[in-house]
Amino acid sequence: MNRRPFLKLVSALTIASALVASAASADTIRIGAVAPKTGPLAGGATVTQWPSIYLWVDQVNKAGGLTVDGEQMMIELIEYDDQTNPGETIKAVQRLATQDDAHFIIAPYGTGLNLAAAPLFDRYGYPQIAVSAITDQQADLSDKFPNMFFTLGTTTALAADVVKVLSDMRDAGQMGDKVAMVNVADAFGIELATAAKPLFEGAGFEIVYETSYPLGTQDLSPVIKGAAAAEPDAFVAWSYPPDTFGLTEQAMIENLDVKAFYTAVATPFPGYGARFGAAAEGVLGAGGVNPESPAFMEYAAAHEAVTGSKPDYWASATTYASLEILAQSIEAVGLDRADVTAHLKESTFETILGPISFDENNSNADFWTVGQWQGGVFKGVASRGRDGTVPVILKDGWE
Amino acid sequence: MSLTGTDIRNLFLAALALTICALLPLGDNGYWLGLGVTIAMFTALATSWALFSGPTHYISLATAAFFGVGTYVTGLGIDNLPFWSLVGLAGLIGAILAALVGLATLRLSGVYFVIFTLGLAELVRQVITWVQNNTGQKGLYVLTDLDEAGIYWWLLGLCAIVFLAGWLIGRSRLGFALRIIGDDETVAAHSGINTARAKVLLFMVPGAVAAMTGAILAPRYVYIEPSLAFAPILSFQVVIMALLGGASRLWGPLVGVIPFTFLLEAVSSNFPNQTTLVIGVAFLVIVYLLPGGFVGLLNKIMHRINTRERF
Numbered sequence: 001m002n003r004r005p006f007l008k009l010v011s012a013l014t015i016a017s018a019l020v021a022s023a024a025s026a027d028t029i030r031i032g033a034v035a036p037k038t039g040p041l042a043g044g045a046t047v048t049q050w051p052s053i054y055l056w057v058d059q060v061n062k063a064g065g066l067t068v069d070g071e072q073m074m075i076e077l078i079e080y081d082d083q084t085n086p087g088e089t090i091k092a093v094q095r096l097a098t099q100d101d102a103h104f105i106i107a108p109y110g111t112g113l114n115l116a117a118a119p120l121f122d123r124y125g126y127p128q129i130a131v132s133a134i135t136d137q138q139a140d141l142s143d144k145f146p147n148m149f150f151t152l153g154t155t156t157a158l159a160a161d162v163v164k165v166l167s168d169m170r171d172a173g174q175m176g177d178k179v180a181m182v183n184v185a186d187a188f189g190i191e192l193a194t195a196a197k198p199l200f201e202g203a204g205f206e207i208v209y210e211t212s213y214p215l216g217t218q219d220l221s222p223v224i225k226g227a228a229a230a231e232p233d234a235f236v237a238w239s240y241p242p243d244t245f246g247l248t249e250q251a252m253i254e255n256l257d258v259k260a261f262y263t264a265v266a267t268p269f270p271g272y273g274a275r276f277g278a279a280a281e282g283v284l285g286a287g288g289v290n291p292e293s294p295a296f297m298e299y300a301a302a303h304e305a306v307t308g309s310k311p312d313y314w315a316s317a318t319t320y321a322s323l324e325i326l327a328q329s330i331e332a333v334g335l336d337r338a339d340v341t342a343h344l345k346e347s348t349f350e351t352i353l354g355p356i357s358f359d360e361n362n363s364n365a366d367f368w369t370v371g372q373w374q375g376g377v378f379k380g381v382a383s384r385g386r387d388g389t390v391p392v393i394l395k396d397g398w399e
Numbered sequence: 400m401s402l403t404g405t406d407i408r409n410l411f412l413a414a415l416a417l418t419i420c421a422l423l424p425l426g427d428n429g430y431w432l433g434l435g436v437t438i439a440m441f442t443a444l445a446t447s448w449a450l451f452s453g454p455t456h457y458i459s460l461a462t463a464a465f466f467g468v469g470t471y472v473t474g475l476g477i478d479n480l481p482f483w484s485l486v487g488l489a490g491l492i493g494a495i496l497a498a499l500v501g502l503a504t505l506r507l508s509g510v511y512f513v514i515f516t517l518g519l520a521e522l523v524r525q526v527i528t529w530v531q532n533n534t535g536q537k538g539l540y541v542l543t544d545l546d547e548a549g550i551y552w553w554l555l556g557l558c559a560i561v562f563l564a565g566w567l568i569g570r571s572r573l574g575f576a577l578r579i580i581g582d583d584e585t586v587a588a589h590s591g592i593n594t595a596r597a598k599v600l601l602f603m604v605p606g607a608v609a610a611m612t613g614a615i616l617a618p619r620y621v622y623i624e625p626s627l628a629f630a631p632i633l634s635f636q637v638v639i640m641a642l643l644g645g646a647s648r649l650w651g652p653l654v655g656v657i658p659f660t661f662l663l664e665a666v667s668s669n670f671p672n673q674t675t676l677v678i679g680v681a682f683l684v685i686v687y688l689l690p691g692g693f694v695g696l697l698n699k700i701m702h703r704i705n706t707r708e709r710f
Contacts, residue, residue, distance in 0.1 A: 038675045040626060080667060081674045086620045086627050088667065091433055095668060098430035115540070115622035123546075124429075137540060144542050185532040187624040212532050214525060215626070 028076040029066060029335065031057070032096030034117075035109040039084025043241060045109040047269055048132065051307035052319040053077070053106060058306050060327065067331050078102060086116035093117045097124040103335050104326060111135060111188070118145045127329075127341045129322040132315050134158065134188070136195075142362040147341050149358055151318050153367040153384065155188075158264075158286055159196040159238075161369035161382040165284070165392055166234050166260055167203045174394055175259035180209035180232035182223055182247075184240045189215075192238035192264065208232050217243060224250040234260040241266035244285075245275065252279050252398045260284060261395045268313035268371055268378045280373040282395035287314025288371025288380030290388030295352040313371060313378035321351035354386060417559055424548035432547050436619070438660050439554035440612055443561050444633075445641040445652035447608035450565050451601045452638075453646035454577040460634040461500065461516035464523045465493045465606045467629035469613025471527060474539035474623035482545065482618075486553070489614035490607040496523075497606025501599035517634070524629040531625075539623040553615045561608055565649045568601070577601060643685050645694025654693045 035049045036042040057077045060066060065074040078100050080092040089108050096102040097120065107130040108117050114133040121128040122145045129149045135141065136155045142148055169175050179200055183193035193212070200207055209230035213223055220243060227235055235258045237247050244263040251261060266272060267285020276283075289296055296317060303311045311317060326340075328349050333339040348357040356364050366385035371378045372392060379390045402410075423435050444462055452459055469489040476485045504515045545553075568574045576597045579587040588594050617623060644655025666677045689696060 037672060080671045083632075083675060084627075085630060085632065087437065090619065091437065091664070092667070094430050094433040095664075099668075112620070112622045112624050112627045116620045116627075118621060119546075119619075140540070140542065183532075185528050186626065190528075190532050214528065 027073060029068070029073045029104070029330070030076050030078060030100060030102045032078050032080075032093075032100060032102035032105040034080040034082050034089055034092040034096065034105070036084040036113075037081035039082075041084040041110050041113070044132070044266070047271070047309070048312055048315045049109045049319055051303060051309055052311065052316050052323065053079075055303050055306045056320060056323040056327075059302065066327055069334050082108065082113060084110075084113070086113055089113045089116050090120060093120045097126065104330070104337070104340075106323070106326075107131060107133070115141075118148055121145065122147055125337045125341070127326070127337060127344055129325060129344070131319045131322050136191075138361040138363045146362070149344060149362045149364070151322055151356070151364045151367070152315060153369060154363075155191050156195045157367075157384060158369050159192050160199055161384075162236060162262060162284070163196060163199040163203050163205075165370050165382050166205070166236075169260060169392060169394075170205075170233075175233040177205050178208045178230070178232045179205045179234045179236060180227035180230055180258075181207055181236045181238075182210070182227065183212045183238035184215055184217075184243050185212045186215040186240060188265070189238045189240060196236070196238065213243070215240065215243075218246070220246045220250045221254070223247065224254050224256055228254055228256050232258060234258055234262070236260075236262045237264065239263045239265060241269075245272070248272075248276055248280075248283065252276070255398055257397075259394050260392075262370075267373075270310040270312060273373060273376060273378065277376075279398045281375070282393055283373045284381070284392075285371055285373075285378065286369075287312075288368035288378065288383065289313050289317050289353070290380055290386065291377050292379075293352075293354075293388055295354075299352045314368065317352055318367075321349075321353045321356060324351045325349045325356060413562065417555065421552065421555055424551055428548065432551060434660060434664065436547060436551050436554060438656055439551060439558055440616060441637065441640055441656040441660065442653055443554060443557045443608055443612050444605075444637045445644070445656050446558070446565060446649070447561050447605040448637050449641045449644075449646040449649075449652045450561075450568065451598075451605050452641070453648075453651070454574070454581040455598060455601070456581050457505070457598070458513050458638065459516045459602070459605065460513060460631075460638065461497075461519045462605070462609045462634040462637045463629050463631050464516075464520035464634075465496065465609035466613035466633055467520065467527075467625070468492060468496060468523060469610035469615075470617040470620065470623050470628045471539075471613075472610070473614045473617035474541050477541050477543065477617075482543065486611050486614045489610040493610025494603040494607040496610075497603045498599055500606075501602040502595075505595060505598040505602060517631070520629045520631055520634065524625045528625050541617045541621055541623060543618040545618045547619070550615060550619055554612070557608065557611055557615065561604075562649065564604060568604075569649060573597060573600060639682060639685070643689065643692055645692030648694050651692060651694040 033053050036045045057075050061074050065072045078096060082089040082092055093105060096105050105126050107128045108114050109132050111133045114130045118128060125147065127147050129151060131151050133150065134152055134155055138150050170177055181196065183189040209227045209232060211223060211226060213220065224247065235256060239247060244266045247263055262284040264286040267283060268287045273280050291313065299317060299320060300311055329340045329343045333343045345358060348355050356366065359365055368380045368383045368386055370382035371380045374393060380386065381389055381392045383389055424432055448459065448462060472489040472492060473485045500519060504512055507515065576592045579592060580594050580597065584594055640655045640659045641652040643659055644653060645651035662681060663678065667674045670677045
């Protein structure tokens with residue numbers, strides 16, 4: 001018997017912990033970032049969150065850095081993978097705040113992970129400009145965590161504007177009032193369906209088919225077949241990324257004959273348009289942007305040039321806008337985090353989405369809610385306070 | 400039951416160690432306390448896991464199921480009931496659930512039991528999702544004034560209870576019966592031991608402890624959703640930490656949890672783009688180099704020293 005295996009393990013541990021100490025330089029602004037690179041949310045975060053962060057850091061540093069008290073400071077990005085695990089998010093934020101001495105930390109990805117990190121952002125006084133955290137609890141949360149800001153809208157607004165878009169189509173005589181509504185049986189899908197049902201009924205729609213399916217369901221043909229049998233005028237799915245693709249695929253196979261077809265999360269992903277091509281024409285989805293605006297076109301071009309991938313047509317641009325807001329605040333008041341938070345509450349910021357300001361609940365009141373694939377581009381068709389909405393078109397088959 | 404001098408000395412040392420651990424939040428209220436919470440959480444989970452799986456050799460992957468149930472107890476009850484009663488309630492529900500599961504499955508052995516416990520987390524998760532879907536319930540927010548230090552003390556208290564329970568079980572007839580079952584279940588049954596009853600009773604301990612751990616940690620996560628509460632990785636982490644330490648002694652899992660937490664911390668801070676890969680390699684290295692855990696290593700060293708002295 002020998003002791004060498006133990007010694008090997010000990011020396012490996014020692015080397016690993018020696019590497020933990022990171023050099024901190026005085027002339028750079030240390031920006032922390034923690035979001036999934038692995039785990040269930042990695043697919044969304046690597047489309048929406050990480051590329052916009054890399055693009056922003058690249059652009060700021062190529063321009064010579066941010067101007068802080070008359071001095072140019074470069075950005076040093078410190079990034080961690082939270083493995084879509086709230087315990088890891090907490091550890092990473094803790095590490096960024098106390099070991100890496102980050103000046104600012106970019107808000108995590110996803111509602112659950114943002115809220116797990118909120119007590120730490122609050123305790124260390126970091127402003128948290130959350131993007132992919134959609135909730136109706138803004139008032140309670142901003143009361144509890146005064147440093148937390150919301151940019152992407154509320155659950156109820158997302159559902160209400162879908163109802164409004166469909167009501168307008170019906171009132172214009174473009175379709176009848178029969179709706180098939182399905183949802184993925186998971187947190188956000190349940191919330192949206194719960195919010196939408198009374199709104200549909202209140203608007204005089206008849207829900208002719210209603211069902212749900214578990215997260216991760218592979219075979220969605222019973223859902224689409226059931227909906228088709230009820231002969232609805234509109235099909236609405238409060239769906240997540242895998243089933244957004246699966247439902248669309250089945251609708252093509254079954255040739256689901258509806259005037260409006262809506263799937264929720266991931267419909268604005270460039271991968272959706274790429275996969276379904278011409279069949280995506282007329283599909284409605286959650287989110288949207290104004291793709292014709294020069295600011296967005298410039299952003300999308302830079303995004304592809306720097307990161308090699310296209311941004312999505314919703315939260316990507318908002319993520320980038322949240323970083324523009326942070327940069328403008330730092331240039332205005334310096335590196336003091338309390339000053340930056342105060343500045344966030346009282347100022348209006350010029351971003352690629354247009355002007356953004358925060359209300360008494362730290363909430364951005366101007367956001368996109370519904371978009372539609374038109375001519376290979378996902379265009380915003382409904383928003384709260386944003387310019388550039390285009391008229392809705394009817395879904396005309398799957399060819 | 401009588402206490403020997405060694406027992407009294409051990410109890411005194413354990414109480415002293417606990418007091419020193421309890422002082423951590425006074426020394427550091429940030430990074431190290433955060434790691435302290437992680438260590439306390441996995442100590443409670445891995446030690447209680449080893450109480451059952453150590454003597455019986457039944458590998459249970461049900462930790463995530465009980466943990467998730469505990470977070471939901473706090474999530475659903477925090478607006479109506481005081482926090483301490485929710486922790487107790489979670490323990491009770493965890494124990495009852497473990498008893499039901501135990502009655503149904505502990506007559507299975509080997510790989511069948513492992514697979515059932517792995518599926519249990521998914522089963523409970525789907526049941527909760529089904530209820531939420533049918534009642535149209537919104538996301539659960541746990542907004543409390545409990546801070547990191549408070550959570551740490553709660554977990555530390557739970558660890559103390561686990562160690563005390565483990566020590567008492569080890570001295571009891573139940574503990575003796577389980578060691579016999581672990582060595583040879585047929586012999587145990589022929590000696591008149593009600594093996595099913597003994598196993599079910601002991602399986603309730605990790606069930607209750609994991610549910611209480613979940614209940615205590617729910618305020619730390621703030622937002623409770625099924626995919627985060629029932630993450631299956633937790634079950635595997637607990638098993639690996641307990642095995643790294645060694646499941647045959649009461650203090651075995653503890654000596655696995657502490658180095659493993661630091662290893663995970665070093666990996667996730669140095670390899671942000673390959674965290675999962677490096678952790679996977681670390682698992683393989685541990686299993687390959689330390690098959691008996693630190694306890695097994697220590698036993699071998701002791702054995703070698705003893706052998707040398709004899710010659």
